[in-house]
Amino acid sequence: MATSASHGQALDPEPTAPRQNPGGRRRPWSRRGDRADLGSLGHPLLSAPAVLLVLVFFVAPLIVLLAYSLWPTVEGEIVHHWTFENYSRALSTKTYLPTLLRTFWFVGLSSLITVVLTFPFAYYVALRVRPSRRIILILLAMLPFFTSYLIRVFAWLNMFGEKGIINEALTRIGLISKPLEIFGFDRPAIVITFVYLLFPLSFLASYITLERMNPTMLEAASDLGAGNIRRTVRVVLPFARTGLLAGFIVSFIAMAGDYVTPSLIGGTEGIFYSNLIVNQFGASLQWGFGAALGIVLLVSVALLLIVLRRLTGTVESAGEYTRQYQRVRSPFLTAYAVLFNIFLYTPVALLIFFSFNEEPAVGFPFHGPTLMWFETALNDTVAIEALETSLTVAVVAVGVSLVLGTMAALYLARHKGFWRNFSFASISAPMLLPPVILGIAIIIGLNALSVERGLWTIIVGHIVIILPLTTLLILSRLEGLDVNQELAAMDLGAKPWKALVRIALPQAFPAIIGAAMIGFAMSMDEFILTFLVTGSQTTLPLYIYSQLRFKLTPELTAISTLMLTASFVLVLLGAMIALGRRQRQQLTRS
Amino acid sequence: MASSVRCKDLRKLYPGAQEYSLGSESEGVSIEIEEGEIFAIVGPTGCGKTTTLRIIGGFTDATSGTVEIGGRDVTGLRAYQRPTNTVFQSYALFPHLSVISNVEFGLTMERVGRAERKQRASEALDLVGLLHKAQDKPSSLSGGQAQRVALARAIVKRPAVLLLDEPLGALDRKTRQQMQEELVRLKQAVGITFVHVTHDQEEACAIADRIAVMDRGRVAQIEDPVGLFRGPRTSYVASFIDAGTIVRGTARRTGDVVEIDSGDLSVRGECPAWLNGSADVAAVLAPDRVKIARSHAEAAEKGVGTASGTVNRTVFTGSVFEVYVDVSEELEVRSAMTADEVAALGEALSPGSRVDLTWEAKDVMVVEDNLGTATIAEAAGVEG
Numbered sequence: 001m002a003t004s005a006s007h008g009q010a011l012d013p014e015p016t017a018p019r020q021n022p023g024g025r026r027r028p029w030s031r032r033g034d035r036a037d038l039g040s041l042g043h044p045l046l047s048a049p050a051v052l053l054v055l056v057f058f059v060a061p062l063i064v065l066l067a068y069s070l071w072p073t074v075e076g077e078i079v080h081h082w083t084f085e086n087y088s089r090a091l092s093t094k095t096y097l098p099t100l101l102r103t104f105w106f107v108g109l110s111s112l113i114t115v116v117l118t119f120p121f122a123y124y125v126a127l128r129v130r131p132s133r134r135i136i137l138i139l140l141a142m143l144p145f146f147t148s149y150l151i152r153v154f155a156w157l158n159m160f161g162e163k164g165i166i167n168e169a170l171t172r173i174g175l176i177s178k179p180l181e182i183f184g185f186d187r188p189a190i191v192i193t194f195v196y197l198l199f200p201l202s203f204l205a206s207y208i209t210l211e212r213m214n215p216t217m218l219e220a221a222s223d224l225g226a227g228n229i230r231r232t233v234r235v236v237l238p239f240a241r242t243g244l245l246a247g248f249i250v251s252f253i254a255m256a257g258d259y260v261t262p263s264l265i266g267g268t269e270g271i272f273y274s275n276l277i278v279n280q281f282g283a284s285l286q287w288g289f290g291a292a293l294g295i296v297l298l299v300s301v302a303l304l305l306i307v308l309r310r311l312t313g314t315v316e317s318a319g320e321y322t323r324q325y326q327r328v329r330s331p332f333l334t335a336y337a338v339l340f341n342i343f344l345y346t347p348v349a350l351l352i353f354f355s356f357n358e359e360p361a362v363g364f365p366f367h368g369p370t371l372m373w374f375e376t377a378l379n380d381t382v383a384i385e386a387l388e389t390s391l392t393v394a395v396v397a398v399g400v401s402l403v404l405g406t407m408a409a410l411y412l413a414r415h416k417g418f419w420r421n422f423s424f425a426s427i428s429a430p431m432l433l434p435p436v437i438l439g440i441a442i443i444i445g446l447n448a449l450s451v452e453r454g455l456w457t458i459i460v461g462h463i464v465i466i467l468p469l470t471t472l473l474i475l476s477r478l479e480g481l482d483v484n485q486e487l488a489a490m491d492l493g494a495k496p497w498k499a500l501v502r503i504a505l506p507q508a509f510p511a512i513i514g515a516a517m518i519g520f521a522m523s524m525d526e527f528i529l530t531f532l533v534t535g536s537q538t539t540l541p542l543y544i545y546s547q548l549r550f551k552l553t554p555e556l557t558a559i560s561t562l563m564l565t566a567s568f569v570l571v572l573l574g575a576m577i578a579l580g581r582r583q584r585q586q587l588t589r590s
Numbered sequence: 591m592a593s594s595v596r597c598k599d600l601r602k603l604y605p606g607a608q609e610y611s612l613g614s615e616s617e618g619v620s621i622e623i624e625e626g627e628i629f630a631i632v633g634p635t636g637c638g639k640t641t642t643l644r645i646i647g648g649f650t651d652a653t654s655g656t657v658e659i660g661g662r663d664v665t666g667l668r669a670y671q672r673p674t675n676t677v678f679q680s681y682a683l684f685p686h687l688s689v690i691s692n693v694e695f696g697l698t699m700e701r702v703g704r705a706e707r708k709q710r711a712s713e714a715l716d717l718v719g720l721l722h723k724a725q726d727k728p729s730s731l732s733g734g735q736a737q738r739v740a741l742a743r744a745i746v747k748r749p750a751v752l753l754l755d756e757p758l759g760a761l762d763r764k765t766r767q768q769m770q771e772e773l774v775r776l777k778q779a780v781g782i783t784f785v786h787v788t789h790d791q792e793e794a795c796a797i798a799d800r801i802a803v804m805d806r807g808r809v810a811q812i813e814d815p816v817g818l819f820r821g822p823r824t825s826y827v828a829s830f831i832d833a834g835t836i837v838r839g840t841a842r843r844t845g846d847v848v849e850i851d852s853g854d855l856s857v858r859g860e861c862p863a864w865l866n867g868s869a870d871v872a873a874v875l876a877p878d879r880v881k882i883a884r885s886h887a888e889a890a891e892k893g894v895g896t897a898s899g900t901v902n903r904t905v906f907t908g909s910v911f912e913v914y915v916d917v918s919e920e921l922e923v924r925s926a927m928t929a930d931e932v933a934a935l936g937e938a939l940s941p942g943s944r945v946d947l948t949w950e951a952k953d954v955m956v957v958e959d960n961l962g963t964a965t966i967a968e969a970a971g972v973e974g
Contacts, residue, residue, distance in 0.1 A: 482680055482682055484679075485682045485683075487649055487678070488678055489695065489699075491648075491669045492675065492696030492699055492743065493670045493696050493699035493700055494670055494695075
């Protein structure tokens with residue numbers, strides 16, 4: 001029977017590759033199992049609450065926004081009379097279209113730089129670091145994301161600004177006589193700031209893709225004669241292009257909707273398209289026109305995304321998570337990783353340092369350690385109240401998002417068909433929209449219904465922002481589980497819901513914790529939407545913003561040090577809970 | 591003997607699929623599995639063997655047809671309501687539970703009391719020799735150990751039928767052979783009916799009481815291992831189980847005798863009773879029944895069938911020597927020989943030498959030739 005193997009193969013072209021699908025025949029039992037047959041796992045109604053929430057608080061406001069954009073404003077009042085007037089103004093007036101193009105050019109460039117700069121680091125972590133150590137680097141990269149967005153902007157201003165540390169130092173030693181203007185619109189510093197702000201998201205997007213890249217593929221490329229550069233260009237980049245695109249898109253959307261950072265950094269010059277939109281809802285009260293500007297932005301972003309997706313294409317079956325890594329010395333990548341972390345942590349470190357400085361202005365010289373700024377911060381009743389509001393919003397928004405998101409993910413992970421695709425598309429749609437548009441849509445929607453804004457509008461807005469990410473994080477974990485485990489549970493007598501509770505949920509637990517942490521951080525830090533939809537409530541970021549408008553005070557550095565510490569403890573705690581299992585498994589494995 | 595599993599007229603058309611994965615428009619698949627036997631289902635990828643197993647296990651519904659287990663119709667029942675348990679190809683152990691908790695899982699679902707649960711799970715683990723691993727996590731197990739735990743988990747509920755989906759596919763050869771022995775031993779110990787799906791006909795042969803060979807959604811033949819190897823009914827079956835050299839050509843029938851001409855070679859064999867009226871026939875020469883003669887005279891004296899050809903190569907399989915002889919452009923005949931026989935022939939077997947082959951008429955297996963034109967190349971590939 002010696003040639004049995006070759007005989008078997010002659011008839012069975014791929015006996016050892018179950019993922020292949022010879023002759024277009026359907027594999028009845030692939031490793032991931034057969035989703036179509038698992039109708040009993042996860043009821044379709046599970047995704048209904050999340051879908052309903054998105055429809056009511058996201059789709060409906062957008063429809064109202066569209067309607068408003070077709071109504072003119074006459075003497076400060078919206079007139080219900082259909083017209084394209086707002087659009088012709090938005091597209092013809094000299095200010096608006098050039099600003100849109102300038103914004104896209106600038107935001108696109110910054111996003112591209114962000115993706116390019118973060119890629120080597122993501123590559124290093126995913127392919128050169130052993131799996132048990134990766135988590136430390138991931139946490140390190142993600143930690144800045146858990147500190148205040150606004151304060152991070154100011155940390156940079158603090159370094160590069162007209163009266164920043166660099167200028168002060170250079171002036172003092174007599175190298176320059178008048179401050180260098182590094183900050184300002186179209187200046188490199190604003191790009192640096194954005195790169196800095198968007199690094200965690202972009203890193204995560206690249207990392208998730210690269211984590212699934214089997215290093216053997218690289219060895220194969222070398223074996224076939226590709227040098228380092230050609231290997232990167234022909235194998236690594238094409239493989240990772242989905243992740244790179246995702247990183248770019250996430251950065252682009254976050255930045256295109258940001259009306260704070262540019263104006264904080266660039267002053268009057270820092271006018272982005274989003275600023276023009278928001279202005280229509282401020283003093284000028286041109287709601288219809290503002291709505292039209294919003295729709296123009298929405299459509300432009302959508303068109304850009306479609307074009308980009310067409311250009312890059314998608315990678316089919318990008319592989320599975322692998323624990324393999326390249327055991328080679330990588331001095332350049334290591335150095336790069338170190339430099340990157342210095343770049344990430346210098347402003348943060350300086351902030352912490354200055355929060356202990358007695359000097360009433362933030363900066364050098366250092367007058368000796370003091371805790372007085374912390375005392376001021378902790379006695380600041382407005383700040384404490386703002387913190388309480390923020391915590392309330394975050395806890396409720398994260399709680400609701402987790403419950404709805406987990407329910408939806410359980411259904412989405414194991415089904416196909418129209419309702420599944422519809423649910424998936426609606427739940428993830430808010431991610432593709434700059435939050436500024438969601439903000440004005442909610443304002444307009446509430447206005448149309450004559451409903452007062454309040455704490456609940458902030459909570460709802462935050463849920464709409466957090467829910468997609470929460471759902472996707474939990475979903476990706478559930479999809480990574482071997483469906484056969486749930487089938488095995490049912491085979492052993494577990495009813496479908498029991499298989500879910502006993503087998504799928506416990507394994508999705510780390511993802512749920514992770515989603516909770518990221519959601520919490522996002523909510524605690526959300527400014528762009530909150531600023532628009534708040535009634536009279538002040539959240540912590542709103543408070544920080546109101547303070548920052550005047551100047552960066554030592555009290556703010558103390559607050560940010562406290563927030564950073566709290567985030568750090570939270571992240572560490574979450575990591576311990578979520579990773580406890582895996583780590584224990586790793587210990588037993590070795 | 592009582593039948594344990596009775597599948598009647600099964601068909602499966604997956605939603606969105608063009609062709610049936612099991613059965614066809616005109617005909618369903620029917621299989622009867624007897625109580626206490628190891629029943630193997632073999633066939634290449636996509637032949638419907640796994641679909642059959644899934645239908646028996648209740649993981650998927652048949653498009654039509656019924657399944658009875660122990661005389662009871664279970665067609666509409668879900669996996670958790672059926673007296674079957676499955677050993678999955680990927681083992682599907684629960685990574686977040688310890689080995690013992692994995693084994694206990696089915697009993698927990700049955701609400702068996704804690705003490706009895708522990709007792710029975712420990713016994714099952716002991717049966718597969720892994721009691722010392724009870725507290726470990728599945729990730730710390732080797733492939734063979736994980737396989738044993740999956741087995742223990744499946745038999746602990748004492749199912750009427752144990753379903754095994756390519757359970758040994760991921761194991762190395764030595765562990766696989768060990769596990770094959772263990773499966774047979776286990777079946778004797780627990781007396782459960784085993785339904786074993788595999789694409790490895792050797793494995794099926796080693797452990798099964800009966801084997802069903804499947805081909806593109808149909809059952810091609812059901813037979814005990816010896817019967818299957820000594821009496822394949824079609825060239826497809828003969829080729830899949832590797833029963834020997836398949837000689838295809840034009841056939842002439844005179845009474846009970848069929849003569850198949852393939853180029854210079856002519857093979858004469860007895861026409862089996864079941865082969866009536868079939869147009870295409872082929873002959874199968876089992877390698878151990880084809881002998882190499884020292885001289886032409888010896889060949890004429892020894893066998894009824896003879897052929898001469900050129901030695902292409904000799905392959906040592908670890909137990910026997912297989913000599914491949916080119917008889918014509920298209921046909922390569924294989925002969926299996928012992929070390930002694932090879933030594934006796936000596937230089938005569940060096941590549942390029944002319945040799946004479948002999949066989950007896952009773953050893954020629956006449957089969958229906960259903961490989962078709964599409965697979966002629968593959969068949970040629972198989973033989974040459």
